[in-house]
Amino acid sequence: MSAATPPPRLYYMPRTRSIRVLWMLEEIGKPYDLTQIPGAERRSAEHLRRHPLGRVPALELGDGTTMFESAAICLQLADINPDAGLIPSPGSSERALIYQWVVFAVAELEAPLFRWIRELGEGILESAARDRFIAAAAAMESALDARDWLLGATFTVADVMCARVLQGADSRELLRPWPQLEAYVRRSESRPAYARAAAISDRPRT
Numbered sequence: 001m002s003a004a005t006p007p008p009r010l011y012y013m014p015r016t017r018s019i020r021v022l023w024m025l026e027e028i029g030k031p032y033d034l035t036q037i038p039g040a041e042r043r044s045a046e047h048l049r050r051h052p053l054g055r056v057p058a059l060e061l062g063d064g065t066t067m068f069e070s071a072a073i074c075l076q077l078a079d080i081n082p083d084a085g086l087i088p089s090p091g092s093s094e095r096a097l098i099y100q101w102v103v104f105a106v107a108e109l110e111a112p113l114f115r116w117i118r119e120l121g122e123g124i125l126e127s128a129a130r131d132r133f134i135a136a137a138a139a140m141e142s143a144l145d146a147r148d149w150l151l152g153a154t155f156t157v158a159d160v161m162c163a164r165v166l167q168g169a170d171s172r173e174l175l176r177p178w179p180q181l182e183a184y185v186r187r188s189e190s191r192p193a194y195a196r197a198a199a200i201s202d203r204p205r206t
C-alpha cells in the first residue's frame with residue numbers, strides 16, 4: 001500500500017462472519033477502517049451497492065473496489081499483504097492446500113454445521129447435516145494430527161477460515177469427539193490477533 005492509498009474499510013456487524021475478516025486484519029497488523037452497518041441499513045441502496053444481498057462482511061479496498069464473501073475477502077487480504085506470511089506463493093503446492101482448506105471451511109464445515117445447529121434448536125438429533133459435519137470434522141482431526149496448523153508450523157488464512165467455523169461448534173460443545181480439533185480451537189483463540197478481533201466483534205450492535 002503506497003502512502004497515498006487509503007487503508008481498507010470493513011463494513012461489518014458485531015457477532016457475524018465479519019469476525020473472520022477482522023481476525024485477518026488484526027493478523028496483518030496494518031491500519032484499517034471500520035464501519036458498522038446498523039440492522040436497518042442492511043437493505044439500503046448504499047449498502048446494496050457494496051453487497052447485493054445486503055449482508056456483511058464487505059470490504060472496500062484501497063483502490064475503491066468493494067468486494068463481499070468472507071472467504072474471498074480473507075484470501076485477497078492475504079494476497080495483498082504478503083509480508084504477513086498468511087498465504088504461500090501462487091502456484092506452489094502449499095498454495096493448493098490453502099485453496100483446498102478455505103473451500104472446505106465453507107462447503108464442508110460451515111454449511112452442514114450451521115444447518116445441524118439449526119436442527120438441534122428444533123430438537124432434530126439425527127440428520128444428513130450432522131453426518132456430513134461429523135465426516136468433515138473427522139477428516140480435519142486426522143489432517144491436524146501432530147501439527148499446530150493446517151499447513152504445519154505456519155498459521156495461514158486457511159486456519160482463520162477453518163478455526164473460526166470450528167470455534168462455533170466448540171462453543172456449543174459439539175467437538176467433544178475430536179480432541180485435536182478442540183486443541184486447535186484453543187490454539188486459535190489464544191492468538192493475540194484473534195482476541196483483538198473478538199473484542200471488536202463483541203461490541204454492541206448499533
Ligand SMILES: N[C@@H](CCC(=O)N[C@@H](CS)C(=O)NCC(=O)O)C(=O)O
Binds near residue numbers: 069070
Ligand atoms: N457467504 C457469506 C455469508 C454472509 C452472511 O450471511 N452474513 C450474515 C451475517 S453472518 C448477514 O449479513 N446477515 C444479515 C442478513 O442476511 O440480513 C460470507 O461468508 O460472507
